[in-house]
Amino acid sequence: MRxxxxxxxxxxxxxxxxxxxxxxxxxxxxxxxATGTGTDGDADSGxxxxxxxxPAPSATAAPEVRAQLRVDxxxxxxxxxxxxxxxxxxDDGPRPLLVAFxxxxxxxxxxxxxxRLERAATARGMLVAFPEGLGRGWGAGTRATKQRPDPGLDxxxxxxxxxxxxxxxxxxxxxxxxxxxxxxGSMALRMAAERPALLAGAASVSxxxxxxxxxxxxxxxxxxxxxxxxxxxVRPLAGLPSPPPDPKEPILPTRSARDSAAAFAAAGGAxxxxxxxxxxxxxxxxxxxxxxxxxxRRPDGTVQLLVVDDAGHTWPGSTVPPPExxxxxxxxxxxxxxxxxxxxxxxx
Numbered sequence: 001m002r003x004x005x006x007x008x009x010x011x012x013x014x015x016x017x018x019x020x021x022x023x024x025x026x027x028x029x030x031x032x033x034a035t036g037t038g039t040d041g042d043a044d045s046g047x048x049x050x051x052x053x054x055p056a057p058s059a060t061a062a063p064e065v066r067a068q069l070r071v072d073x074x075x076x077x078x079x080x081x082x083x084x085x086x087x088x089x090x091d092d093g094p095r096p097l098l099v100a101f102x103x104x105x106x107x108x109x110x111x112x113x114x115x116r117l118e119r120a121a122t123a124r125g126m127l128v129a130f131p132e133g134l135g136r137g138w139g140a141g142t143r144a145t146k147q148r149p150d151p152g153l154d155x156x157x158x159x160x161x162x163x164x165x166x167x168x169x170x171x172x173x174x175x176x177x178x179x180x181x182x183x184x185g186s187m188a189l190r191m192a193a194e195r196p197a198l199l200a201g202a203a204s205v206s207x208x209x210x211x212x213x214x215x216x217x218x219x220x221x222x223x224x225x226x227x228x229x230x231x232x233x234v235r236p237l238a239g240l241p242s243p244p245p246d247p248k249e250p251i252l253p254t255r256s257a258r259d260s261a262a263a264f265a266a267a268g269g270a271x272x273x274x275x276x277x278x279x280x281x282x283x284x285x286x287x288x289x290x291x292x293x294x295x296x297r298r299p300d301g302t303v304q305l306l307v308v309d310d311a312g313h314t315w316p317g318s319t320v321p322p323p324e325x326x327x328x329x330x331x332x333x334x335x336x337x338x339x340x341x342x343x344x345x346x347x348x
Contacts, residue, residue, distance in 0.1 A: 079130040081118040094172035101184030104137040140186035141214030196220035208254035221268030223301035228257040229311030261305040280332020
């Protein structure tokens with residue numbers, strides 16, 4: 001069997017892997033483009049004066065736009081989906097917001113095509129932001145590297161993006177969620193671990209908490225769902241404590257999927273978990289303690305681990321074929337609806 005490094009770094013394989021994502025980006029054109037300019041002066045959005053380029057919301061605002069936000073001297077890109085404008089007599093209040101992180105080597109359009117998160121979220125009246133990672137990746141761990149000398153850069157960018165969308169798109173600061181796939185799933189877990197008071201929930205597919213000298217430790221209670229393929233050949237269910245070295249983008253060591261979920265349960269004062277076998281997957285649930293410190297917005301929430309049978313390093317329920325060597329896609333579970341039900345539901 002080819003090693004993870006060989007699969008991930010073979011030039012020909014990488015070209016085939018992301019050609020599909022590029023093609024999908026071309027056949028899914030944007031409905032609108034960013035045209036306006038503004039300034040976001042939140043002091044903790046990175047360095048003072050994060051500037052933005054994005055259209056102001058209105059009754060005729062385009063449902064999808066590409067926009068920019070300058071944070072820490074970098075111009076960061078994101079793709080934003082808006083739900084339909086309410087009727088004249090409808091509810092025009094704040095909207096829930098989901099920030100969705102793509103995997104390493106991918107981009108916002110690839111994640112959108114893989115997950116169809118914008119369709120499911122729009123049906124729930126949610127805004128969805130797909131940010132673009134620098135170098136097509138995310139700093140999901142706390143270790144500084146030559147490629148990412150500032151390991152906190154993406155955390156600050158995400159904070160700035162959320163605050164910007166609260167101000168410009170009427171995102172509800174009490175209903176902000178993050179999700180992601182693979183390296184993006186680990187980024188979502190890092191945000192939940194380090195900024196639990198900012199979020200009402202988080203979900204990760206094929207992503208784990210970094211460990212070792214890149215360790216990320218949960219710091220407070222927040223509902224979290226981890227969805228993982230039982231047969232993941234890229235980032236094993238049991239974690240990757242000693243990944244192979246890579247000169248281009250170091251692969252971080254990680255905990256197992258179960259240990260990642262259990263760390264959030266412990267930070268949330270959860271009791272013993274309950275595991276049940278369901279059709280096509282196993283669900284383990286920890287119920288967060290109501291007396292947990294940190295001011296959880298969902299004291300009745302849960303941490304959940306879903307281990308999906310016959311699934312690889314893939315998004316369960318996706319209709320987009322995965323790259324070669326990533327393993328099968330499970331049809332027993334629709335990860336998109338499962339995640340959104342978990343994030344916006346009662347946290348059962």
